Amino acid sequence: MKTLPETFLKPYDSNQVEDKIYQEWLNSGYFNPDNLKSENISKDENGKEKKFSIVLPPPNVTGTLHTGHAIMLAIEDIMVRYKRMQGYRTLWIPGTDHAAIATQSVVEKNLLKEEKKSKYDLGREEFLKKVNEFAEQSHNTIVTQSKKMGSSLDWSREAFTLDEKRNFAVRTAFKKMYDDGLIYRGNRIVNWDPKGQTVISDDELVYEERKAMFYTFKYSKEFPISISTTRPETKIGDTAVAVHPEDERYQQYVGQTFECNFCNVPITIKIIADKEVDKEFGTGALGVTPAHSKIDWEIAERHNLAKKQVINEYAKMINCNEKLDGKKVGEAREIIVNWLKENNLLEKEEEISQNVSTAERTGGIIEPMPKLQWFVNVNKSIVDRENKTLKELMLEAVTKDGITIIPDRFEKVYTHWIENLHDWCISRQIWYGHRVPVWYHKETKEIYCDINPPTDIENWYQDEDTLDTWFSSGLWTFSTLGWPEKTSDFLEFHPTDVLETGYDILPFWVARMILMSKYLLNEIPFRTVYFHGLVRDAQGRKMSKSLNNAMDPLEVIAKYGTDALRMALIIGTGPGNDSKLGDDKLKAYKHFANKIWNATRFVLEKTTDYEGDLDINLLTTDHKNIYNTWKDKIADITSDLENYRFYLAGEKLYDYFWKTFADVIIEDCKKEIIEETENKKSAQLLLIILLREQIISLHPFMPFVTEEIWRNIKNENDDLLLVTKWIN
RNA sequence: GGGAGAUUAGCUCAGUUGGUAGAGCAACUCGUUUACACCGAGAAGGUCAGAGGUUCGAGUCCUCUAUCUCCCACCA
Numbered sequence: 001m002k003t004l005p006e007t008f009l010k011p012y013d014s015n016q017v018e019d020k021i022y023q024e025w026l027n028s029g030y031f032n033p034d035n036l037k038s039e040n041i042s043k044d045e046n047g048k049e050k051k052f053s054i055v056l057p058p059p060n061v062t063g064t065l066h067t068g069h070a071i072m073l074a075i076e077d078i079m080v081r082y083k084r085m086q087g088y089r090t091l092w093i094p095g096t097d098h099a100a101i102a103t104q105s106v107v108e109k110n111l112l113k114e115e116k117k118s119k120y121d122l123g124r125e126e127f128l129k130k131v132n133e134f135a136e137q138s139h140n141t142i143v144t145q146s147k148k149m150g151s152s153l154d155w156s157r158e159a160f161t162l163d164e165k166r167n168f169a170v171r172t173a174f175k176k177m178y179d180d181g182l183i184y185r186g187n188r189i190v191n192w193d194p195k196g197q198t199v200i201s202d203d204e205l206v207y208e209e210r211k212a213m214f215y216t217f218k219y220s221k222e223f224p225i226s227i228s229t230t231r232p233e234t235k236i237g238d239t240a241v242a243v244h245p246e247d248e249r250y251q252q253y254v255g256q257t258f259e260c261n262f263c264n265v266p267i268t269i270k271i272i273a274d275k276e277v278d279k280e281f282g283t284g285a286l287g288v289t290p291a292h293s294k295i296d297w298e299i300a301e302r303h304n305l306a307k308k309q310v311i312n313e314y315a316k317m318i319n320c321n322e323k324l325d326g327k328k329v330g331e332a333r334e335i336i337v338n339w340l341k342e343n344n345l346l347e348k349e350e351e352i353s354q355n356v357s358t359a360e361r362t363g364g365i366i367e368p369m370p371k372l373q374w375f376v377n378v379n380k381s382i383v384d385r386e387n388k389t390l391k392e393l394m395l396e397a398v399t400k401d402g403i404t405i406i407p408d409r410f411e412k413v414y415t416h417w418i419e420n421l422h423d424w425c426i427s428r429q430i431w432y433g434h435r436v437p438v439w440y441h442k443e444t445k446e447i448y449c450d451i452n453p454p455t456d457i458e459n460w461y462q463d464e465d466t467l468d469t470w471f472s473s474g475l476w477t478f479s480t481l482g483w484p485e486k487t488s489d490f491l492e493f494h495p496t497d498v499l500e501t502g503y504d505i506l507p508f509w510v511a512r513m514i515l516m517s518k519y520l521l522n523e524i525p526f527r528t529v530y531f532h533g534l535v536r537d538a539q540g541r542k543m544s545k546s547l548n549n550a551m552d553p554l555e556v557i558a559k560y561g562t563d564a565l566r567m568a569l570i571i572g573t574g575p576g577n578d579s580k581l582g583d584d585k586l587k588a589y590k591h592f593a594n595k596i597w598n599a600t601r602f603v604l605e606k607t608t609d610y611e612g613d614l615d616i617n618l619l620t621t622d623h624k625n626i627y628n629t630w631k632d633k634i635a636d637i638t639s640d641l642e643n644y645r646f647y648l649a650g651e652k653l654y655d656y657f658w659k660t661f662a663d664v665i666i667e668d669c670k671k672e673i674i675e676e677t678e679n680k681k682s683a684q685l686l687l688i689i690l691l692r693e694q695i696i697s698l699h700p701f702m703p704f705v706t707e708e709i710w711r712n713i714k715n716e717n718d719d720l721l722l723v724t725k726w727i728n
Numbered sequence: 729g730g731g732a733g734a735u736u737a738g739c740u741c742a743g744u745u746g747g748u749a750g751a752g753c754a755a756c757u758c759g760u761u762u763a764c765a766c767c768g769a770g771a772a773g774g775u776c777a778g779a780g781g782u783u784c785g786a787g788u789c790c791u792c793u794a795u796c797u798c799c800c801a802c803c804a
Contacts, residue, residue: 011764229804230804286804288804295802413732416731504799507800571751572742572751573741574742577733577734582753584752587753588753591764597764597766598766598767599763599764605762640744645744648743648744654751666763667768
């Protein structure tokens with residue numbers, strides 16, 4: 001005969017339970033697959049152990065976790081706990097991302113605010129020390145928060161995208177790509193962020209719609225064709241005017257060259273014909289500015305035009321004249337517009353709305369300009385890979401290698417992104433990140449690329465640039481497993497099974513991981529990609545600091561408990577769909593945790609005198625039928641879990657526990673037990689078994705309350721619920 | 729300009745391969761009967777955006793339309 005533990009006499013208090021339980025899990029060592037008992041591991045048809053691995057998408061060390069991270073941790077923990085209970089040797093690797101530009105700009109902002117200093121006041125070394133301190137702090141917060149979420153991560157394998165091992169992996173990857181001619185240094189138009197003083201990739205651009213003046217004018221009175229632009233100041237860099245080959249209006253001028261005096265700067269303009277020009281747009285004539293527009297650069301390449309840079313890295317004018325040089329682009333624009341007016345050259349001025357490219361992290365307005373940068377060539381055929389290009393390798397991962405994307409509509413987004421992919425600019429002029437492993441000879445200017453510096457290092461200097469943060473995250477599925485060493489982790493756990501992340505980083509990250517894995521390992525990085533949606537507030541707004549509607553997961557946990565937060569995040573959230581999180585939903589699942597708690601108390605109270613085996617054959621026919629409907633239910637739920645329908649599985653468990661088990665089965669059994677009918681013993685047994693099995697199946701979703709209950713209902717020989725076998 | 733998604737009860741959303749419309753919250757009625765008021769019982773509430781089509785049968789499949797949201801590209 002068992003006695004009822006006193007804690008059950010009060011409502012469930014998550015705050016008293018969660019930290020204690022997490023500590024017990026940590027002590028057990030079961031988050032580490034090496035510690036799982038072999039006799040509990042299932043084998044496949046060849047007698048090999050079943051394995052399951054996920055790498056955690058590493059949160060940026062830019063601050064603290066938000067609800068987006070919370071849903072990620074919740075879903076992945078459900079998968080991992082479910083697979084572990086299924087008898088898979090399960091590995092879930094934690095880590096953080098140095099997030100180069102994002103972290104550096106946060107620290108720069110803080111530095112300016114708190115000490116009124118810039119990074120240049122400190123110098124590279126001192127500044128990096130500051131960034132590392134900040135990253136360390138941020139990292140610690142993230143780890144604490146992840147633990148509060150109940151995540152069963154193997155902390156012994158924790159990684160950082162910028163630690164020693166990952167740096168070695170980065171250098172190894174870079175060197176191989178360099179040797180294969182996939183990484184090259186080229187002078188091309190890039191997105192220059194004058195505010196962050198660095199190049200950024202196309203993916204880091206954010207378009208902002210703004211009102212702008214659209215000016216139509218001629219360079220000079222003698223020039224025969226009018227052109228239009230929103231940026232007259234760039235026109236000093238024009239070296240041609242392009243018209244459509246079939247545009248009768250301008251055909252007579254094609255091939256001619258004009259010397260103009262534009263705002264007192266002598267410019268030479270050639271009239272050329274190019275199919276890219278839209279006859280219908282503006283005047284049908286395009287002023288070609290090769291050095292400050294991507295499209296114009298390409299036209300200039302085709303027609304062999306001069307490329308004249310007139311804007312520098314600080315968004316100030318250069319190569320013009322005394323009056324304009326050194327002026328900010330905005331000031332120069334005014335000067336030029338006034339000059340055009342004074343000289344009667346301005347024909348039209350109209351307000352239009354246009355998209356301005358800004359830098360995602362600094363908000364700086366992008367100035368396209370030519371710069372010598374490092375690129376990854378996505379169109380070069382690779383000998384080792386059947387002469388396929390990186391683009392082709394990325395495409396075949398989904399078409400041929402069978403990576404499954406959930407929901408499948410994102411397959412289209414993925415292929416579309418790849419089809420439009422240009423060479424990836426990987427160098428950044430920031431200090432925080434992996435330094436480009438390239439050295440230049442001080443005298444001969446020879447280029448040396450290797451994993452390690454040249455031995456006569458005194459004759460060389462290293463490239464100043466660092467790498468795009470996604471270069472190192474692209475290696476994440478295998479750099480975390482020890483690559484380039486052939487470690488047992490790497491051999492056993494790669495490819496990983498699932499990549500679970502937000503759909504917003506499909507191009508940045510998912511595509512880059514596929515690129516790196518297919519190229520470096522000739523295998524896919526993961527078999528399935530599962531996308532979760534954005535978590536919005538109760539009104540459906542994006543959570544943000546400026547709206548002050550961001551939910552701090554720790555506050556939510558303190559108020560409602562982790563289990564409630566996890567359920568609220570999971571249920572009602574299909575893959576790839578945005579979801580709303582509000583107090584009502586959280587409250588409902590906090591109540592559910594309490595409901596489970598109270599039902600357990602009742603079952604314990606009413607079954608203290610039950611003696612006998614937990615054998616379903618001892619049930620009456622009616623009770624056996626009830627038990628069988630539960631078996632059908634759990635089979636259904638298991639199938640939902642196998643097919644990534646977590647939202648359905650969670651809802652079904654909730655629904656069955658509350659509406660069927662608590663409201664009907666317990667009520668019916670209550671009578672039989674209290675009235676001491678002949679079915680009493682069977683009723684008690686039914687309650688014990690159903691409770692026990694539901695606690696097991698609820699565990700992946702609500703790990704804390706179930707583990708706490710398990711302590712009180714388990715048999716002597718039972719281990720932690722964490723590693724208890726799933727029922728099906 | 730190209731693409732994707734959404735439109736179901738007052739609100740928030742489920743509805744997995746086509747088979748009598750579901751949940752939570754809110755509102756209504758009743759009930760404090762020792763697991764739970766963080767509760768229970770009951771009732772109410774929907775031309776499933778609109779139109780057409782396929783089908784014995786459509787919220788579900790097809791076509792078109794409308795509104796909203798997002799992503800990508802970007803015109804100088």
